[in-house]
Amino acid sequence: MCIGCSPLGQALARAGVSRRSFLSGSGRLALGAAATGFGARFNCAAAQGPSDPSGAADAIFSGGTILTMDDARPTAEAVAVRGGRILAVGTRDEVNARRGAGTRSIDLAGRTMLPGFFDAHGHAVFVGLQAVSANLLPAPDGQGNDIAALQRLLREWMARSQPAIRRYGLIIGFGYDDSQLREQRHPTRDDLDQVSTDTPILIIHQSGHLGVVNSKALELAGITAATADPVGGVYRRRPGSREPDGVIEEIAFFSLLSKLGERFDLDAYLAMIRAGTEFYARFGYTTCQEARAFGDTVGRIAEAAERNLLPIDLLVYADIVAATDQIRAPALSREYRNRFRIGGAKLVIDGTPQGKTAWLTRPYYVPPPGQRGDYVGFPAIPSENAFAAVDRAFAEGWQIICHCNGDAASDVWIAAIREATRKHGRADRRPVLIHGQVLREDQMDALRALDILPSLFPMHTFYWGDWHRDSVLGPERAENISPTGWAMQRGMRFTSHHDAPVANPDSMRVLSATVTRRTRSGDILGPQHCVPVPVALKAMTIWAAHQHFEEDRKGSIEVGKLADFAVLSGNPLDVEPAALAGLKVVQTFKEGVSIFSA
Structure with missing residues (x-):
């Protein structure tokens, strides 16, 4: 996912979003619905009021x-909270000994409380992108199941959004997925020209790594048959021609985005940040992530923090190529200031498997249109640049996380970490491999040897498992996407993520996919990688906190840690695996204060 890496992604965020409509999911908003007021600020310490002086x-x-999630005491009957931190954990009698005259009783009413979920990889700022664009997602999250439906959804959005279209001169949709379209292909400029030839149209693939534009957008961007493909990107062409067909991949896509935006204001951007973090809280997340921020994004998140707009902690990784000037103190810290900190740097080596831009060592099972049978995708950056980025992160003392989907990309990441470790020596740096969908078993051994933490994406088994099996990787390799079983065999910690807004930050869908690996068609993709529920919960809580150097304060319900809790409608240890996705987050507490209640 790479929404956050584009200037237009940042610009779209600045378009703003109505909090009510965004959180209700009731509709898609006009692009220009900028918010100028933000309602109540979030400051849990203030919301709690003074603690009882008696202790x-x-x-x-x-x-x-x-x-x-504490192995020493896996369950408890009660938890006491004081000053936003956990004061006592144990039996009712043990905990009630800490009761005073002013102590409030919070009845869980038979529900299940866990530590607040820790986002292991996502793009919180750009979750709101879905609220300011036409919803082109396929079922079960939308109606974008064929190209005619995409055209209809865009026209309906246009009818609701004329003021925004006049103001910004752009029609935008998010979430189409060629793997789920009846036609089993990407839309083209010709399909979008049937919607409008006067106003530029941009529709973004659900992966966030490619998209489609109409002829007007190509004209405004100056993209013609004479335009060469940039390094790390592709302009797809009409058959037998050099004429662009409107489908644009990776670096070429992000470059186009930058030409279509840059026109939205600070207040709207702050509203976007607020709405995105609030949406995370609906799913029990008490720490979220903006996993590839550029200069504008970092500054605006810092501004949102200074205004106390963040209901949950927001952890930022700045792009190591384009935003290294932002990776500095005081924001670069293990401590949050007003719920914001920079954790380190982000590197991207390749693209997305479902869009067939991930960089593999063996060819795609079915190559994309216009490619030969030996097509293996392509790198997003030259390998020497990846080595230089890792070396700089090690030299500066930055934690570095890296997007690698294909195994060729993972080979480069592993080699770069090995070389930087040889040069700088071993230390507790916790480099992270993000996604790792096509990891090989020998690469898992290398990750373990080099102390690289895998943050895997088994949610793909539901959304794109059938597509991976039948078109992307073929039956053999698809069985091993996001190989959590190999991690368990080696005694490795791993985390499980959603990469929102590629998918909603739905904690129960993440849990379900990690445990069952059931696809849309009902197939179980790689049963050897199915994860027991207790392990899957650790991958979303204490192991995710460890990934980010926060295990001393988050990820488990232990004395002294933050009182960050998620309350579920049922106990995930008791329900059948098939029912996990149906569990609901009914309340979220940040530092002892309720910030979401269903």
Whole structure:
């Protein structure tokens, strides 16, 4: 996913979003619905009021199942909270000993409380992109199941958004997926020209790594038959011609985005940040991530933090190529200031498997149109640049995370970490391989040897598992996408993510996919990689906190840690695996304060 890496992605964020419409999911908003007021600011310490000077608890949670993610005490009957931190964990009698005259009782009413979920990889700022664009997602998240439906959805959005279209001169849709379209192909400029030839149209693939534009957008961007493909990008062409067909991949796509935006204001951008983080809270996340921020994004998140607009912690990784000037103190810190900190740097080596731009060592099962049978995708950057980026991160003391989907990309990442470790020596740096969908088993051994943490994406098994099996990788390789089983065999910590807005930050869908690996068609893709529920929960809580050097304060319900909790409608340890996706987050607490209640 790479929405956040484009200037237009940042510009679209600055378009703003109505909080009510965004959180309700009731509709897609006009691009120009900029917000100028933000309602109540979030400051949990202030919301709690002063604690009892006697040292008694501010609140005691009990009356349900409490799963702590603490191996020393996996369950508890009650939890006491004081000053936003956990004061006591144990039996009712043990915890009630901390009760005072002013202690509030919070009844879980038979529900299940866990540590707040920790986003292992996502793009919180750009979750709101879906709220300011036409919803082109296929079922079950939308109606974009064929090209005629995409055209209809764009026209309906245009009818609702005329003021925004006049103001910004752009028609935009998000979330089409060629693998789910009846035609089993990408739309083209010709398909979009049937919607409008006067106003530029941009539709973004659900992966965020490619998109389609109409003829007017190509004209404004100056993209013609004479335009060469940039390094790390592709302009797809009409058959037998050099004329662009409107489908644009990777670097070429991001470059086009930058030419279509840059016109939205600060207040709207702040509203976007607020809405995105609030949406995460609906799914029990108490820490979220902007996993590839550029200069504008970093500055605006910092501004949102200074205005106390963040309901949950927002952890940022700045792009190591384009935003290294932003990776500095005081924001570069292990400590949050007003719920914001920079954790380090982000590197991207390749693209997306479902869009067939990930960089593989063996050819795609079915090559994309216009490519030969030996097509293996392509790198996003030259390998020497990746080596230089890792070397700089090690030299500067930055944690570095890296997007690698294909195994060829992972080979480069592993080699770069090995070389930087040889040069700078071993230390507790916790480099992270993001996605790793086509990891080979020998690469898992290398990750373990080099202390590289894998943050895997088993949610793909539901959304694109059938597509990977039948078109992208073929049956053999598809069985091993996001190989959590290999990690478990080696005793490795791993995390499981959603990469929002590629998918909603739906914690229960992440849990379900990690445990069941069931595809849309009902197939189980790689049963050897199915994960027990307790392990899958650790991958979303304590192991995710460890990935980000925050295991001392988050990820489990233990004395002294932050009182960050998610309350579920049922106990994931008790329901059948097939029912996990149907569980709901009914309440989210950040530092002891309720920030979402269903």
